[in-house]
Amino acid sequence: MAAQPKIQPSLTAPHKLAYTYKRSLGPVLSRFFTALRDRQVLGVRRADGTVMVPPKEYDPETGEALSELVPVADTGVVTSWAWVHRPRARQPLAQPFAYALIQLDGAATPLLHVVDAGAESAMRTGMRVRARWAEQPAGAITDIQAFEPA
Amino acid sequence: MREIAVVGFTQSPSVRREPDRNEVEILIPVIHELRQSLGFEGKQFDFVCSGSSDYLAGQSFAFVSGLDAIGAWPPVSESHVEMDGAWALYEAWVKMQMGYADTALVYGFGKPSMGDLPITMALQLDPYVSTPLWPDAVSLAALQARLLLENGLVSEREMAERAVRDRRHAKSNPFAQLKGDFEVAKLLGEPHLVSPLRKHDCAPISDGASAIVLAAGDRARQLVERPAWIRGISHIVEPQDLGVRDLTRSRSTEIAAAQAGVWRGRVDVAELSAPFTHQEILVERALGLGSKTTVNPSGGALAGNPLMAVGLSRIGEAARRIWDGSAARAVAHATSGPCLQQNLVCVLEG
Amino acid sequence: MSEAKEPIELIRTPIELEYTFSAGQSASRFLRGMAEGKLLGQKCPVDGRVYFPSRGSCPQHGMPFTGETVELTDRGTVVTYAIVRVPSQNILLELPYIAVQVLLDGADTVLMHVLKAKLEDVHMGMRVKATWRAKSEWTTSVGNILYFEPTGEPDAPYDSYKEHI
Numbered sequence: 001m002a003a004q005p006k007i008q009p010s011l012t013a014p015h016k017l018a019y020t021y022k023r024s025l026g027p028v029l030s031r032f033f034t035a036l037r038d039r040q041v042l043g044v045r046r047a048d049g050t051v052m053v054p055p056k057e058y059d060p061e062t063g064e065a066l067s068e069l070v071p072v073a074d075t076g077v078v079t080s081w082a083w084v085h086r087p088r089a090r091q092p093l094a095q096p097f098a099y100a101l102i103q104l105d106g107a108a109t110p111l112l113h114v115v116d117a118g119a120e121s122a123m124r125t126g127m128r129v130r131a132r133w134a135e136q137p138a139g140a141i142t143d144i145q146a147f148e149p150a
Numbered sequence: 151m152r153e154i155a156v157v158g159f160t161q162s163p164s165v166r167r168e169p170d171r172n173e174v175e176i177l178i179p180v181i182h183e184l185r186q187s188l189g190f191e192g193k194q195f196d197f198v199c200s201g202s203s204d205y206l207a208g209q210s211f212a213f214v215s216g217l218d219a220i221g222a223w224p225p226v227s228e229s230h231v232e233m234d235g236a237w238a239l240y241e242a243w244v245k246m247q248m249g250y251a252d253t254a255l256v257y258g259f260g261k262p263s264m265g266d267l268p269i270t271m272a273l274q275l276d277p278y279v280s281t282p283l284w285p286d287a288v289s290l291a292a293l294q295a296r297l298l299l300e301n302g303l304v305s306e307r308e309m310a311e312r313a314v315r316d317r318r319h320a321k322s323n324p325f326a327q328l329k330g331d332f333e334v335a336k337l338l339g340e341p342h343l344v345s346p347l348r349k350h351d352c353a354p355i356s357d358g359a360s361a362i363v364l365a366a367g368d369r370a371r372q373l374v375e376r377p378a379w380i381r382g383i384s385h386i387v388e389p390q391d392l393g394v395r396d397l398t399r400s401r402s403t404e405i406a407a408a409q410a411g412v413w414r415g416r417v418d419v420a421e422l423s424a425p426f427t428h429q430e431i432l433v434e435r436a437l438g439l440g441s442k443t444t445v446n447p448s449g450g451a452l453a454g455n456p457l458m459a460v461g462l463s464r465i466g467e468a469a470r471r472i473w474d475g476s477a478a479r480a481v482a483h484a485t486s487g488p489c490l491q492q493n494l495v496c497v498l499e500g
Numbered sequence: 501m502s503e504a505k506e507p508i509e510l511i512r513t514p515i516e517l518e519y520t521f522s523a524g525q526s527a528s529r530f531l532r533g534m535a536e537g538k539l540l541g542q543k544c545p546v547d548g549r550v551y552f553p554s555r556g557s558c559p560q561h562g563m564p565f566t567g568e569t570v571e572l573t574d575r576g577t578v579v580t581y582a583i584v585r586v587p588s589q590n591i592l593l594e595l596p597y598i599a600v601q602v603l604l605d606g607a608d609t610v611l612m613h614v615l616k617a618k619l620e621d622v623h624m625g626m627r628v629k630a631t632w633r634a635k636s637e638w639t640t641s642v643g644n645i646l647y648f649e650p651t652g653e654p655d656a657p658y659d660s661y662k663e664h665i
Contacts, residue, residue: 005567010170011528011640015521017208021277021513029278033508052394054279060389080300080397082292083345088269090284090516099289101393109393112280112293120345125300139508141279172524175556178564185562192561208519218555221562265519277513 028057031069037139041131042069043107050108054141072106074131075150079103079110083120093146098123102147116146154246155370155377156498159466160184161360164327164454167263168357173207177219177259177359184255184361188373195363196251198228199242201235201258202458205270216259227251234258234423235360235462236484236494242364243383252366258459259359267355267457274487276390287488288352292344294397294489295428299346303398306346309427310334313350313452316430320449327354327454353425358456360463378469378480378498382410385494387487397489400429403436406495407481415499417443418477421464423451423484432490433483447471461485465496472500526556529569531640537632540569541607549608553642574630574645576604577656579665581615581622598622602648603664610664616647624665625655 025033028044032055035042044055045068052059052066059066081100087093092114100123101110116132117123129147137143160183162176185191198220204212213230220226227250231237235258242254262270268286275281298304314334320326337350363373370377386402386409388395395401407413420443424430430445430452439445446453448467451460461484468480477500484494523531526542530553533540541552542565549558550570557564578600585596598617601610615622616631628648638644 005525007170008525008528010172010525011523011531012169012520013523015208015519016516017205017519018516019514021515022510023277023513024510025278025508030507030509033278033511034505037505037508054276054391054393056391060391060394080293080296082289082296082347083342084286084289085342085344088266088284088286090269091286092283099283099285099293101293109391112283112285112392114283125296140511141282169522170525170528172522172527172556175524175526178557178562181562182564205517208517208521215555218557218559219562221558221560223560261522264521265517270517273515278511281515282513 026057028055028067028069033139035071036141036143037137039074039133039137039143041072041074041104043072044068045070051106052109053104053107053111070106072104074104074144076102076104076107076129078115078123078125078127078129080125081115081123083123085120092142096120097146100147102129113144114146116148122149152247152249152366153370153379154243154364154366155379156362156465156469157365157370157373157377158184158188158363159360159469160187161325161459161463161466162358163325164356164358164456166327166355168261173202173212173259173261173359174215174218176261176357177216177257180359180361181219181255181257184363188363190363194226195253195255196227197242197245197254198226199230199238199254199256201231201233201238201462202260203232205273206260206262206265206457208265216257220255233486234458234460234484236465236496237385239362239364239462239465240383240385240494243380246364246366252369254364255361256364256462257359257361258462260456260458261357262355262457263357271488288344288347290392290488291426291429292347293392295351295426296346297397298428301398304428304431306338307334308431309351310337312427312430313337316446316449316452319447320453323448323453325454326449327356329449329453347426351427353451353455356454356456358454358459360456360459360466362462362466374473376473376475376500378472378500380496381499382412382497383495384409385492387492390487390491392489395489400432400436400490400493403433403483403490403493403495406493407437410495410497412437412481412495412497415479417479417481419443419447419468419471419480420445421448421450421468421480421482422446423461423464424490425451425455427452429490437481437483437495461494468496468498472498475500524556526554526565530554533569534642534644535638535640537635537638537644539572539574539604541572543568543570550606551609552604552607552611570606572604572606574604575651576602576607576628577661578615578622578624578626578628579603579610579661580624583619600628600648602628603661608664613645614647616649621650625658625661627651627653627656
């Protein structure tokens with residue numbers, strides 16, 4: 001290869017990539033998000049009788065179509081957590097918080113969400129939490145602003 | 151099945167930030183050196199396949215500019231995957247198995263330093279219920295690590311030992327980014343990054359590119375003295391939702407390993423793409439690696455993690471040990487998705 | 501007080517990612533040239549074809565360009581054009597406008613730009629010249645050229661640009 005020229009400093013520029021996605025929900029998720037607007041969490045019943053949250057259109061194990069949506073509680077148990085002591089701008093809370101897997105009462109699978117516990121010392125696997133709902137739920141996963149220690 | 155081998159491998163140094171060259175400019179000398187070393191200057195490969203992610207550059211179709219490094223006129227048979235180059239290698243292998251190509255050039259590249267990588271990775275999650283919470287990649291890995299630690303399946307010490315081992319091995323790898331001698335006790339004294347993970351538990355963010363040439367049968371024998379034959383290759387994926395997976399083992403790696411025939415012989419060398427120490431342990435277990443296997447002689451992903459090239463480079467590093475005779479049989483692993491969602495296992499023999 | 505609510509059938513999930521984009525060697529060279537009013541192309545080491553703008557290696561041969569540049573004039577030939585009438589969010593120009601591909605004299609690849617002319621006058625082979633902004637407004641941008649305008653010269657013969665359409 002011919003001798004390469006000396007590397008010069010490159011020009012740089014800030015670049016923002018933004019997409020205004022509008023997503024169709026389909027019959028299962030439509031009911032899930034409509035229920036969130038009413039401050040209710042729905043799971044879906046799988047072939048084995050257990051309830052999966054969040055609901056999916058097809059069973060991850062058997063592949064069969066699922067349609068029976070079942071209310072679960074908005075309280076549950078933390079099955080794992082990770083303490084974010086320096087939240088990023090886009091993340092749900094400005095103060096340190098935990099991402100957590102939360103198994104809501106009535107569900108067999110945990111939901112990925114956030115716990116606003118105030119301090120890392122207040123977090124514990126197995127702790128009970130309750131949803132803190134937005135003042136005006138709009139039909140989004142963020143209608144649950146965060147879970148709080150219950 | 152046709153005999154297909156890895157016959158060439160080149161890479162750029164993994165660095166935290168390549169400030170002055172764009173993705174293609176990093177790739178150009180990597181491809182060029184590979185062509186020169188195998189006598190492919192001015193000649194076309196039967197098939198070209200690359201792996202990269204447009205989201206690393208923040209530009210739709212960013213991968214197309216990679217073709218400038220190849221020279222695509224007259225038109226070439228080419229494909230691309232929005233995946234690590236290891237999956238591009240898989241596609242090339244399939245193409246060759248079907249008899250459509252006897253030689254293939256595979257490359258992977260990325261400059262994750264241009265964006266906020268752990269946040270960009272949130273785009274791999276369920277867009278309805280997970281991405282809107284913007285869980286970063288380190289937090290998700292931390293969730294998995296906690297399940298392992300609190301259930302006594304992995305210890306912090308074992309995790310730190312992986313970091314120490316990989317970065318010690320990396321001292322002999324001129325392309326690695328994090329290298330040196332570290333002490334487990336000192337590492338465990340460091341504060342958490344995202345509890346329960348510490349900085350040393352995480353792979354660095356690296357810009358880089360790598361490339362591999364595959365050749366079939368006699369063509370491979372003409373190109374190198376000791377082709378690294380691909381005796382098995384498979385990739386398996388788990389569901390996207392973390393809640394329906396078993397995060398305490400890498401089931402997909404186990405299945406891929408079985409399908410690739412990892413256990414048909416001894417494994418002298420294993421090169422793993424796990425970007426977190428606890429995940430490295432899970433992959434070792436899934437591959438059934440014992441004390442006789444040298445794991446990550448190159449340092450692995452924990453020493454240098456150029457996204458989209460890191461898995462391809464593991465195949466290349468494993469192949470190098472076949473070529474130089476230090477291994478008779480080697481396994482390379484690549485991963486994609488949160489918490490080892492999707493895994494590729496490749497078995498090489500000399 | 502409460503209205504019957506319609507079921508939710510779609511959700512908005514906007515994404516926004518921030519980058520510090522680095523142009524790289526070749527594009528930086530080109531843009532710095534623009535800042536000085538220079539149109540810098542690069543030559544393929546294999547066949548000498550001049551690429552403008554260039555991207556670091558010859559797209560035909562995959563051969564890296566050397567650091568050497570070729571300075572081009574700002575005169576050229578319209579090899580093809582389109583009259584744009586349909587509005588779009590990212591179009592900042594007044595509609596309708598003429599998008600042109602200009603083959604600058606000495607270059608082997610075309611520059612995409614805008615033509616200031618009567619819609620009915622534009623045609624393939626038209627000879628054009630760049631009209632630049634005021635020098636005080638120059639930055640590292642291809643926008644230092646405001647638009648191209650017809651020179652009034654006789655058309656370039658088809659043979660002179662047919663390979664570049």
